[in-house]
Amino acid sequence: MVPAETIARSGGEARTLQGGWIRARLWTGRHAQWWLLLPMLAFVIGFFLLPLLGMLTISFYQSAPGRVYVPQFSADSYVRFLADPWYWGLLWRTIWLALVVTAICLAVGYPLSYWIWRARGASKALLMGTVLVPLFTNLIARLYGWQIILSKSGPLNFALGELGVLDKPVLFNYNFGAVVVGLTHIALPYFVLILVSVLEGLDRSLIEVARNLGAGRLRSLVEVVLPLSAPGLATATAITFAWGMGAYAEPLILGSPREWTMSVEAERQILAGFDWPFGATIAFVLVASMLVLIFLLIKAFTRKGAVR
Amino acid sequence: MKVSLVWPRWDGYVFCLRLVGGLTLAFLLAPIVIVFITSFTAGHYIAFPPKLPLGLTWYEEFFASERYFGAFLNSLLVGALTMLLSLALGLTAALGYTHRRFKGRTAVYYLILSPFLMPAIILGISLLLSLGSFGLQGSYLVLVLAHSLWAAPLVFLIMVAVLQGMDPALRDAAMNLGAGPVRTFFEVTLPMARAGVISSALLAFVVSFHEFAMALFLTSPSTQTLPVVIWTSLRFEVRPVIAAVDSIMIGMVMLTLLVIAKLIGIEKIRIG
Numbered sequence: 037m038v039p040a041e042t043i044a045r046s047g048g049e050a051r052t053l054q055g056g057w058i059r060a061r062l063w064t065g066r067h068a069q070w071w072l073l074l075p076m077l078a079f080v081i082g083f084f085l086l087p088l089l090g091m092l093t094i095s096f097y098q099s100a101p102g103r104v105y106v107p108q109f110s111a112d113s114y115v116r117f118l119a120d121p122w123y124w125g126l127l128w129r130t131i132w133l134a135l136v137v138t139a140i141c142l143a144v145g146y147p148l149s150y151w152i153w154r155a156r157g158a159s160k161a162l163l164m165g166t167v168l169v170p171l172f173t174n175l176i177a178r179l180y181g182w183q184i185i186l187s188k189s190g191p192l193n194f195a196l197g198e199l200g201v202l203d204k205p206v207l208f209n210y211n212f213g214a215v216v217v218g219l220t221h222i223a224l225p226y227f228v229l230i231l232v233s234v235l236e237g238l239d240r241s242l243i244e245v246a247r248n249l250g251a252g253r254l255r256s257l258v259e260v261v262l263p264l265s266a267p268g269l270a271t272a273t274a275i276t277f278a279w280g281m282g283a284y285a286e287p288l289i290l291g292s293p294r295e296w297t298m299s300v301e302a303e304r305q306i307l308a309g310f311d312w313p314f315g316a317t318i319a320f321v322l323v324a325s326m327l328v329l330i331f332l333l334i335k336a337f338t339r340k341g342a343v344r
Numbered sequence: 345m346k347v348s349l350v351w352p353r354w355d356g357y358v359f360c361l362r363l364v365g366g367l368t369l370a371f372l373l374a375p376i377v378i379v380f381i382t383s384f385t386a387g388h389y390i391a392f393p394p395k396l397p398l399g400l401t402w403y404e405e406f407f408a409s410e411r412y413f414g415a416f417l418n419s420l421l422v423g424a425l426t427m428l429l430s431l432a433l434g435l436t437a438a439l440g441y442t443h444r445r446f447k448g449r450t451a452v453y454y455l456i457l458s459p460f461l462m463p464a465i466i467l468g469i470s471l472l473l474s475l476g477s478f479g480l481q482g483s484y485l486v487l488v489l490a491h492s493l494w495a496a497p498l499v500f501l502i503m504v505a506v507l508q509g510m511d512p513a514l515r516d517a518a519m520n521l522g523a524g525p526v527r528t529f530f531e532v533t534l535p536m537a538r539a540g541v542i543s544s545a546l547l548a549f550v551v552s553f554h555e556f557a558m559a560l561f562l563t564s565p566s567t568q569t570l571p572v573v574i575w576t577s578l579r580f581e582v583r584p585v586i587a588a589v590d591s592i593m594i595g596m597v598m599l600t601l602l603v604i605a606k607l608i609g610i611e612k613i614r615i616g
Contacts, residue, residue, distance in 0.1 A: 068444075072440025073441065075432070076440075076456055076500065077452070077455065079496065080456055080459060083490075084493055088466075091473050091474065144368045147360075147361045147364040151361055161605065163369070169598065170373070170376060172550050172597040172600065173597055174553075176571050176590075177593060178375050179375075180586055184375075184382055184392070189390065191393075221375065257357075279463055282464065283463075284463075306469060315469065316473060326463075
């Protein structure tokens with residue numbers, strides 16, 4: 037039996053008559069899209085979902101000195117994590133860092149994205165290029181730059197000294213503020229790029245309509261553009277928050293041990309302590325709390341924003 | 345004419361907007377400019393403003409150093425392989441996704457994008473823990489697979505946007521005129537989507553070239569990529585050679601951006 041859909045598509049029928057039957061079936065058959073999606077889906081399942089499951093499994097194995105784990109069920113790692121207030125503090129510090137960075141990205145990223153969206157021609161290319169250069173620059177290189185800027189002999193101290201604000205150099209490095217600066221620098225270009233892409237999808241004439249109906253520029257921004265971009269804003273915020281919670285290099289290079297995050301601890305347990313079950317537990321708690329918080333974040337956005 | 349009382353006609357906000365935007369741009373460029381300047385330091389001591397005389401000492405050291413230059417070649421290799429794999433996976437998936445509406449389409453979309461939302465450190469840990477027992481740790485293959493977890497969804501995202509912007513009637517016309525699906529793809533779809541293919545390929549390369557956290561977990565000393573080597577140097581010694589290495593990488597990125605700008609226009613690059 038030839039499916040009705042194949043007959044309906046004359047293109048497919050032509051191929052069938054010419055004899056390229058299998059190829060034609062692959063493209064016009066009822067499951068054509070699945071053949072094309074198959075490699076990608078297999079890849080995501082095989083190298084993303086299954087390893088995550090594997091990580092979850094290992095987090096329920098037994099830790100053993102001298103070995104990375106003993107494959108025997110045990111919830112010890114979770115008990116160890118939940119019973120120790122230091123780890124609760126670690127989780128909270130990780131969340132707090134991500135929240136602060138996300139808030140800053142929202143505050144400065146939205147105006148910048150709006151500006152880029154409204155710009156035209158050469159100035160637009162220049163603005164986009166300025167955002168893309170840091171995005172394409174190695175993360176370590178950028179953090180190294182901040183390390184130099186914030187150091188005692190760095191340009192910030194030099195400038196403030198020349199201006200007479202400081203009479204002796206101050207160390208701006210190795211504290212919470214420095215980590216926030218570094219992490220914001222990493223996250224902001226992604227935030228802006230996502231937001232600009234979302235804004236590009238909006239109908240520019242909506243602003244013209246609002247203006248023609250008598251709304252000022254500010255009002256057209258707040259009452260038309262902002263609500264319309266809320267879903268995209270939610271995506272950008274969610275990604276920024278997720279990556280903020282995964283912060284690893286920033287606290288290590290720009291922070292003191294007080295700023296170290298869940299990722300740093302997970303890495304130390306796995307690569308330095310060879311305690312895979314406990315490292316996996318920390319990683320899994322991080323992923324789980326991240327997903328819950330992002331879910332809440334998106335819910336909050338769609339409740340307030342959606343005027344679609 | 346009705347003028348709103350609640351919303352004053354205040355256009356000064358445009359100025360504020362540009363002020364915030366301008367300061368943000370300066371913030372984004374600052375560390376890159378500083379690294380670039382520092383790379384020309386001649387001595388061992390990093391200071392600002394740099395101590396004269398300036399020189400290319402550290403660039404010479406980079407090209408002479410087996411460790412740095414070998415890592416640089418590793419990065420190029422992994423980046424190129426990631427680009428090919430991501431392009432193959434992302435492009436076919438985008439074709440399937442835009443082929444027609446079907447049941448479960450939204451679920452597929454989010455499934456494909458889900459690795460991109462996961463922090464690199466989690467991807468690195470889960471791959472190390474799961475594949476470690478297959479003896480794959482430290483091979484180029486694992487790193488290429490890991491980087492493709494980020495790069496392939498990115499290619500998919502861009503190509504879906506590009507393909508959805510194309511007129512499906514052209515594809516159908518080609519098929520009606522007797523061209524097979526493969527020929528239609530190579531002679532109609534691909535030429536039209538050329539700009540998107542090139543820019544998403546370059547993006548995939550760049551994502552891999554700069555990725556560090558996954559590489560930290562999944563490389564051995566012989567397969568270490570440049571970011572990993574810089575990272576170890578940075579944690580144990582701070583020398584201007586790192587600035588020189590960084591500047592070379594930044595230079596390559598600028599070149600890539602110029603190529604994209606020349607080919608398709610810089611504003612075509614998008615995420616999300």
